[in-house]
Amino acid sequence: MVDSETQDVVAPKPESLLGMRHLMALIMFLATTVSYATRVSMSVGIVAMTSNNSYGYPVFDWSRTTQDTVLSSFFWGYILLQVPAGYIAGRFGGKYLMLISMGVTGVVNLILPIAAVKGDYMAVCGCRIIMGVSQGLLYPSLHGVIGQWVPITERSRLGTFIYAGAQLGTIIELLTSGLLSASSWGWPSVFYVAGALCLIWSAMWLIIGDSAPASSRWISKKERKYIEMNAGSSELGHGRAATPWGSILTSLPFWSILLAHCGQNLGFWTLLTELPSYMKYVLKVDIKQNGMLSALPYVAMYVLSFFFSWFAEFLVNRKIIRLVTSRKIFNTIAHWGPAVALLGLSYLPPGNLTLAVVILTITVGLNGAHYVGFMLSHIDLSPNHASTMMGFTNGIGAVFSILAPLSVSFVVKDESSAMDWRKVFFISVAFYFLTNLFYLLFISADVQDWNDAKPSKAVEDAEKSEEKNPEKTKNNVGEHKF
Template sequence: MDSSVQSKCVIPQRVIMGIMGSLAIIVSWLLRGSLSLAITEMVVPLNNTGKNNVSIVCPVETPTTIQSTIVSKMIGTRYDWTHQQQGYIHSAFACGYIITHIPGALLAQKFGGKWVLGLNVLATTICNAAIPIGIEYGGIMALILLRALMGTANGSMFPALSVLLSAWVPEKERGKLATFVMAGGEIAAILSSYVSGMILHHSTWPVVFYFWSFVALIWFIVFTLICSNDPSSNSFIGRRELDYLKREIGQLKRKKNLPPTPWKEICFCMPIVILTVTQIIGDYVMTIVGIYLPKYMKEVLGFSVQDIGFYLSLPHVLKLIVSLLSGFVSDYLISEQYLSTTQVRKIFAALASVFPAGFIVAAVYAGCNRLLVVIWFVLSFGFQGFFYSSFRINILDLAPNYAGPIMAVINGISSSAGIVAPNIVGTMISDSTHEQWKFVFWISFVLAVFRTVIYTIWGSAKIQSFNEPKKVPEAAELTRLNEDGKERETKK
């Protein structure tokens, strides 16, 4: 690397990698989340299905005749899918998502995270773009199959991203940069809610799938051109940044001949087991909120699809701000030694669990007071922003050298909640009444408290012993050790 390269790179390459990693999460969540809001316009309204005569609980503002005419023309084909069938559709993604975590982690460990990450986003993009055509010709079964294929393609995203982050992010920047990357999900939620709501208001639901697929394709092209597996193979990095990363990380080139992954140690490590349990609970709660909150706002509160898109974007704005601030605060508390890493992770984990669940319960008890409901939802999502600087980056604390496999184990197992939650909730809200929704969210609150308790007792951020594999001396070294031993015996 010569000095001329350095002058061309205004932004450090680890920051560019962080930006592209964050964008990877953004486009992936936009693709997988395309269905959440679109399905409210894809299905026949609850009280018009002929199977359930329950009307919307709260009064609805009736649109003008002109607005009604425009909307009826722009909605597109609607389908008579029950809540249970919609649960099968939502859980299909998680079914595929689970099975590719460990294979994706192994591929990323062996070949690097760049192409594993890039190709899984590309495959997810193709499946998402095919959904409108698939439904037209294959109906609900085609949709379920495509969503399962999307999950299969996307399952290796977090393991591959974890491998990239472990190669690029120094420990002292972990809170800021890793949290920034993981907070991409909040930017995606803002864009998905607001932009998808606008698309659904002005166009038909298939446009949502086509639009986000096009955005993801642009990301794939840029990512493959400017990103690399590790600092040593990056064409744009300067000498100063290389020296800094070598000093802070120590290893700039991805190790191609790693020892076997210590699966036994990973699976029986108590902090990892606890993280897995907490992640299962977290995924259950977030699946309910992410999938069913738009339905609650439409079927119970009577919001229009455009209003839903706008009001759902507000909570994610606060959550994004809290996420980024918590990353800086956590790094500051640790670097200044006010608190240990473990203490910071546990405090932030409590903030990310109990308060959000409590505010969700409060929102249900607010009845038809739409303003108060929105305020509670905003506060709930805001406190969830502490998740990234606690539970999520705790994986990098435990064993950076095996971040990919650990992420695969935790994220893969916890994704089972995405299969269970839609089917359970789909059955529980068959009539979509306030009482049914109260029960759903009370269960979420109890689980959140349990999650906080077990993490506070058994969670840890201490680096685990298996992170550094035992080194086996080479033949020459063994010979020298034997000779030294004989020499000491002779002197005795």
């Protein structure tokens, strides 16, 4: 295997401070921002949809179980296409999968309010399932594009910048959803705004976005060479390499990423989907304050994620610690830090609003370190197959995202009982602790031997055909594009 921790730069860095890779990172950052805003819209929107309003908008008499079913329905669809999306993105690139993902999400958001009025919660669940299916294409594709566009020495910083958009989207949605719901535009405007933003992003991505530097018409030759020589990917990464499933599924480092992803999803989505309800029923905060206070922990996560990424990159690039040590340290901060904070929260006396918000802010804020922990480990192990691995771990992890709100419905019998919520927090603590322990024991930051797997038989046959008919195919070499 290739030791990525001692790998030297083999192509000169472009003199320009900002290049096409930075513009791509910005657009991908906006993708995670907008996509997460659409996911979170229901967390606050459902509170408004089930509360009386002064403007005559429909109010739905949904039980707690029905509400949790609506909240979890996104993930029923989300898990379906993760692995196929990762495979397709790995073979052909992620540009058009990302376009489909965001475009469909935008359209579904625009029709959701009408669907709710016409078909009640079943229609809303249907919309959220379709939205989940479409967004299931996004992260595997995104991970593959990052693996092709981002050099190793910039991966912690740019990777965190891109994925931290999820927290900014959460912050924006939690802040604006409550305000929009309480305004004369009512709760439907929450979904209309989110849908419009998705469609705007889709138009921008169609014009500028590309799966890899080789297929971009906007990038300079110098920057393209720099990226391709320093990203750890190869020509086999798009449309040529057979997926080494046996090697992946028998790799302990891969399993450590998978378990860390599952622990992260259960803990994070328990808080994300249920925090507005916890604020309302336990801390007695109204809908407008709900959005503001619920957003505060994600502001902390957003800000701290940049500090963690800068610090991680500083430590590794200055050779103070090895890359694998950095991954372990920051993943531990992301998992065990929140576990300790949640233990404190679970024993907090009811009604102590200020201290509860402080602990929740610490809990979610420390979780921002996972962007330079397991989240980038797929690319460390195999830039060429990062999208496939991300599809697999994100798909399995999504099962635990489904379990998050459903476990609350099963455990919490009295929504105003701090004792019932304590049980929910204990479950998250256990998953955070155990999954990170496995990650610490078995993770690696070295590029694996199977990253440069042999081409599939179909590709080998095509190459033989090219050798016999060079004039027919010479213009397509290196320019495969999905």
